[in-house]
């Protein structure tokens with residue numbers, strides 16, 4: 001390779017947020033890079049970037065996330081550091097990433113996807129169906145709230161945010177009887193014992209890109225591209241191509257409950273997508289199958305079919 005390899009004296013810098021999950025993901029990326037290039041782990045350095053979104057979320061811990069700012073708030077400052085060259089790579093949960101990257105940046109490396117399912121967390125109940133009538137459930141995810149309201153209109157929803165420890169304490173304090181987390185996050189933190197069980201995607205379709213880690217770089221940085229090439233997982237990229245095209249065609253920036261999951265089936269890609277009214281009063285789903293090369297087209301086609309079925313005002317809060 002015609003570039004200088006990183007070394008402990010001049011490490012490759014991977015930027016990420018400071019949450020335990022973000023750090024676990026960045027460390028996993030460093031470990032994979034070191035192994036793939038037979039370099040010491042110290043040739044890779046994790047740089048924590050404190051974002052405005054993180055700061056505001058700390059201050060207004062009980063406010064819905066959508067009042068704190070749009071999703072870009074948690075990633076923009078990391079992308080600015082990447083553009084400036086303060087860091088060489090940025091490690092992201094793809095679930096939290098807008099469908100388009102700023103000019104000059106690209107995400108074309110994905111780690112092998114973790115468990116895509118949501119975890120059911122409760123001291124009292126074993127599953128959603130097991131929850132007593134009228135039980136209080138904590139979640140701040142628009143998608144999970146709408147899906148739960150759709151399947152169990154009797155349940156009461158309360159806002160629930162913060163890291164895993166904060167949410168577990170709220171459950172212990174009796175603020176709610178149950179909550180949800182991504183199995184991927186629990187697995188990466190070694191906390192999967194906290195889950196009563198993983199929820200079947202047929203019961204609760206996960207968020208687009210749930211469980212996938214993407215690594216962003218400057219488009220012109222060929223050294224970063226070459227470093228990432230051996231750790232890139234192509235099947236994950238194929239699944240995300242379908243899911244993220246689906247999200248983009250539905251306007252991924254909007255505050256809308258959307259779910260989507262692609263899997264490989266034979267040599268094809270199979271995708272199921274769901275949109276819900278925010279109050280959960282209606283859920284529409286479509287599924288389809290296409291050759292791998294048409295994954296993104298499949299995502300756009302399912303989105304178009306859903307938009308054609310959705311009545312005007314479907315996404316409005318008062319629908």
Ligand SMILES: NCc1[nH]cc(CCC(=O)O)c1CC(=O)O
Pocket residue numbers: 093094095096180181182184185209210211212213
């Ligand atoms: N929006 C927060 C977020 N972003 C990614 C994950 C979990 C890990 C993943 O899905 O890759 C979580 C927390 C959660 O939903 O429990």
